[in-house]
Amino acid sequence: MCAAVAGSLVIATGSVQAAEPRLMAALGNTVLTVTDIGPKHTQVSVDETPVFDDKESDMLSFVGAYSMKDRWVALFQSDTGAKDCPTRFRIVEVGGTKPLVSYPFGSCSDAAQVTIDGDTLTVSMPVPAGGGDAAWTYSKGRIARSR
Template identity: 80%
Template sequence: MCAAVVGSLSIACGIATSASAAEPRLMAALGNTVLTMTDIGPKHTQVAVNDKPVFDDKESDQLSFVGAYSMKDRWIALFQSDTGAKDCPTRFRILEVGGPQPTVSYPFGSCSDAAQVTIDNDTLTVSMPQPGGGADAAWTYRNGRIGRSK
């Protein structure tokens, strides 16, 4: 079991065992909102905000919490899904909390797990290498939408 407090973000995590399969693997306080990740079964992880499910990942071998980022009056959580696929082993999703309802992005990424996050005012950018080299690829999240920016 682990726990950490960074600014106004509190994180607790652990590994669920078969006896406690319904116990959250991760709990994070994002301001006044509590985010949980619970392993429901094989290839099934549920993400909930204040005990209300907002996303069920039933495709990934493993869903991981990458980090949480404060942007003005809301929080952005970044998740990494390890798909197990040889052609594209990793994808990302963004969960925004703080608005009227939590918003989950569609999967994005260049299939690399080497993501770097930058924030500029109300814009979050996730950059990562492209397969085969070349310039990095980037996706920008702004106003509830994710789009490829380079």
């Protein structure tokens, strides 16, 4: 790479390298990778194929991976930085014909608890405004609020 500056030739050496993965996890026969591409840009890949680009969160964190019969489900937490709802969650499912990515969900609390019953995963958390708790159920590629 070179550039002309005020009649002088300035030569900068170095190579442009791809971003290094922040996390690599083996989920069965599948490799899940989380890579920080740039500020507010995190990419989730399955077997080196990008399946989700988060371009809204300050930080996308891997919460955990859960085995559900013949599939794996990875739970991610996105820290949005917003005062009204600082945290949301998202699920990436692998092991089927193609990876599935859920819509963002959650009560804006970061205190998630996960339970698994057969091929159903439930994520429960308190509701910061108004008290009580809420839950979202993930089954067969779909996320839905269950309470």
